Amino acid sequence: MNKYRDIGFKLTPQRLAILDYLEGNQQHPSAEDIYRAVLKTFPTISFATVYTTLAALKQKGKLLELSTDPSKKRYDPDTSCHSHLFCVSCKRVFDMPGEHTPVLPESVKRDFSITRSHVEFHGLCAGCKKNKSETSKEVAHVHRS
Amino acid sequence: MNKYRDIGFKLTPQRLAILDYLEGNQQHPSAEDIYRAVLKTFPTISFATVYTTLAALKQKGKLLELSTDPSKKRYDPDTSCHSHLFCVSCKRVFDMPGEHTPVLPESVKRDFSITRSHVEFHGLCAGCKKNKSETSKEVAHVHRS
DNA sequence: GTACGTGCAAAGGTTTTGCATTACA
DNA sequence: TGTAATGCAAAACCTTTGCACGTAC
Numbered sequence: 001m002n003k004y005r006d007i008g009f010k011l012t013p014q015r016l017a018i019l020d021y022l023e024g025n026q027q028h029p030s031a032e033d034i035y036r037a038v039l040k041t042f043p044t045i046s047f048a049t050v051y052t053t054l055a056a057l058k059q060k061g062k063l064l065e066l067s068t069d070p071s072k073k074r075y076d077p078d079t080s081c082h083s084h085l086f087c088v089s090c091k092r093v094f095d096m097p098g099e100h101t102p103v104l105p106e107s108v109k110r111d112f113s114i115t116r117s118h119v120e121f122h123g124l125c126a127g128c129k130k131n132k133s134e135t136s137k138e139v140a141h142v143h144r145s
Numbered sequence: 146m147n148k149y150r151d152i153g154f155k156l157t158p159q160r161l162a163i164l165d166y167l168e169g170n171q172q173h174p175s176a177e178d179i180y181r182a183v184l185k186t187f188p189t190i191s192f193a194t195v196y197t198t199l200a201a202l203k204q205k206g207k208l209l210e211l212s213t214d215p216s217k218k219r220y221d222p223d224t225s226c227h228s229h230l231f232c233v234s235c236k237r238v239f240d241m242p243g244e245h246t247p248v249l250p251e252s253v254k255r256d257f258s259i260t261r262s263h264v265e266f267h268g269l270c271a272g273c274k275k276n277k278s279e280t281s282k283e284v285a286h287v288h289r290s
Numbered sequence: 291g292t293a294c295g296t297g298c299a300a301a302g303g304t305t306t307t308g309c310a311t312t313a314c315a
Numbered sequence: 316t317g318t319a320a321t322g323c324a325a326a327a328c329c330t331t332t333g334c335a336c337g338t339a340c
Contacts, residue, residue, distance in 0.1 A: 010314055012320060031305075046322045051305065053320090067212040071330095072304060083247065085257060094257075097250060102228065102264050105242060112230060112239075113277075114268035119247050120212075123259035132258075155339050157295060176330080191297045196330065198295090216305095217329060 009056050014038065014045050018053050028066060028074040028084070028093035068093055068120050083119035089128035096121060154201050159183065159190050163198050173211060173219040173229070173238035213238050213265045228264035234273035241266060 002011055004019050017038045027033070035050045054075060057063035064076040068086045074093055076084075083096040102117055124132060147156055149164050162183045172178070180195045199220060202208035209221040213231045219238055221229075228241040247262055269277060 010319060012314070014321070032303095044322065046324095047305080048307080048323080049321055065215065067215050070210065070212050070218065073215065085259070088260075096253065102266075104266075108241065111271040111274070112266075112268055113274045114230070114266050115233075116267040118265045118267075120263045120265065121247075121257075121259050122261040122263075123257055126256040129256070129258045155294060157339070159296070189297065191299095192330080193298080193332080194296055 007057070007060055007062055009060070014042055014049050015053050017041050017045075018050065022057075022063070022075070022077040025077055026095060028068075028076050030069075030072045030074055032072075034075070066093065066118075083121065085121040085123065085125065087125035087128055088122055089124055089132070092125060094125055152202070152205055152207055154205070159187055159194050160198050162186050162190075163195065167202075167208070167220070167222040170222055171240060173213075173221050175214075175217045175219055177217075179220070211238065211263075228266065230266040230268060230270065232270035232273055233267055234269055234277070237270060239270060 002016075004011055004016065007019075009015070018034060021034060021037045022029075029037070031047065031050055031054065034054070035045065035047055038045050038050070054063060054065070058065055061079060062077070064079050066074040066076055066084060068074060068084045069091060070086075071091075078095070085094045085096050086092075087094065096119075102119070104114070147161075149156055149161065152164075154160070163179060166179060166182045167174075174182070176192065176195055176199065179199070180190065180192055183190050183195070199208060199210075203210055206224060207222070209224050211219040211221055211229060213219060213229045214236060215231075216236075221238075223240070230239045230241050231237075232239070241264075247264070249259070
């Protein structure tokens with residue numbers, strides 16, 4: 001009777017809270033983000049629970065683990081094919097539009113068994129790009145005076 | 146008088162050993178791989194030296210830091226545009242041929258400031274794919290008997 | 291000579307694990 | 316009821332940092 005039943009694992013209240021937090025979430029949260037969010041409704045939840053739940057969801061293909069952020073893993077409930085941009089300034093991860101399915105030579109397709117392809121971009125997001133250019137202007141101004 | 150002089154940082158014997166190990170290296174070594182390799186000629190080298198040297202090379206654009214292996218950073222002295230495959234079985238990282246420069250919409254190019262794009266593949270390398278299919282055959286055989 | 295690199299050890303941050311207890315199915 | 320999840324704490328890893336000493340330039 002629960003919308004998450006088809007995942008095929010035990011639906012504990014903690015897991016429901018994690019699933020509710022993840023559903024439709026486009027923030028690409030880290031394990032700690034998820035832990036903190038669920039902590040509000042489950043003051044006793046532990047990282048062990050968070051990590052084992054994430055591992056189970058990953059294994060069932062309901063969650064993507066991103067290594068786009070070099071400092072920690074980020075999670076994405078949107079498992080459809082899309083790319084990501086990591087903003088090196090604000091550390092946020094953004095979904096990127098456009099189709100980037102890489103084309104591989106036949107020889108590679110024959111020899112390797114590829115289960116996933118992923119395109120990553122690093123740079124500045126719109127907000128940080130704007131801030132940075134404004135700061136440069138200020139700096140330039142100071143230098144001029 | 147040294148071929149590495151143009152990097153523009155102090156050329157200590159430790160750094161020379163690291164540079165020699167990295168040059169032409171297609172293994173995508175981790176920091177520990179590099180540490181262990183240099184340890185043979187420099188029994189006193191420390192991780193601090195390895196990491197600061199890697200950071201300097203990265204900053205000077207002479208080295209790529211890969212997040213293709215989810216468990217640790219891997220380093221690639223080949224900074225030309227190419228893709229990587231991570232073998233989930235043997236944990237090796239392979240260079241992948243073919244051009245996969247992603248095309249982004251104009252709106253994205255205007256709003257974001259992208260400094261790097263990278264295509265990653267996950268799956269099985271040729272050797273592990275072969276091993277795995279042989280193992281399945283054996284398993285199937287056992288189950289039949 | 292001086293700024294920068296080295297090496298040691300300790301600390302920091304993320305992720306995993308062992309185990310007794312609890313609870314879903 | 317039995318299997319699997321929870322929570323706590325400790326440990327395991329990878330990476331960074333502080334500081335005294337040493338060295339390339």
